[in-house]
Amino acid sequence: MxxxxxxxxxxxxxxxxxxxxxxxxxxxxxNTALTDQEISRILRKPINCITPRRxxxxxxxxxxxxxxxxxxxTNKNVSLWSLK
Numbered sequence: 001m002x003x004x005x006x007x008x009x010x011x012x013x014x015x016x017x018x019x020x021x022x023x024x025x026x027x028x029x030x031n032t033a034l035t036d037q038e039i040s041r042i043l044r045k046p047i048n049c050i051t052p053r054r055x056x057x058x059x060x061x062x063x064x065x066x067x068x069x070x071x072x073x074t075n076k077n078v079s080l081w082s083l084k
Contacts, residue, residue, distance in 0.1 A: 033082040
C-alpha cells in the first residue's frame, strides 16, 4: 500500500524522471516489491539497463531496499526493492 507522502513525492518528481525511471516506478505501483531480475524480465530489458535507473530512484529516495532474498533465477542473494 502506498503512503500518501510517497504518492505526493512521485507526482512532484515525475516531470524530471527519464523514460526508463518512469517505467520502473510504474512497475512498483503495480507490484509491492521486485528484484532487479524481475524488473528486467517484466520490461524485457537487459539488467544492465535496469540497475542504474533503479539506483537513481534509490538516490532520489523513491525506492528502498525491503529485504535480501534468494533469486528464483540464480539462487543467489538479491535485493528486494519497493516504493518508499
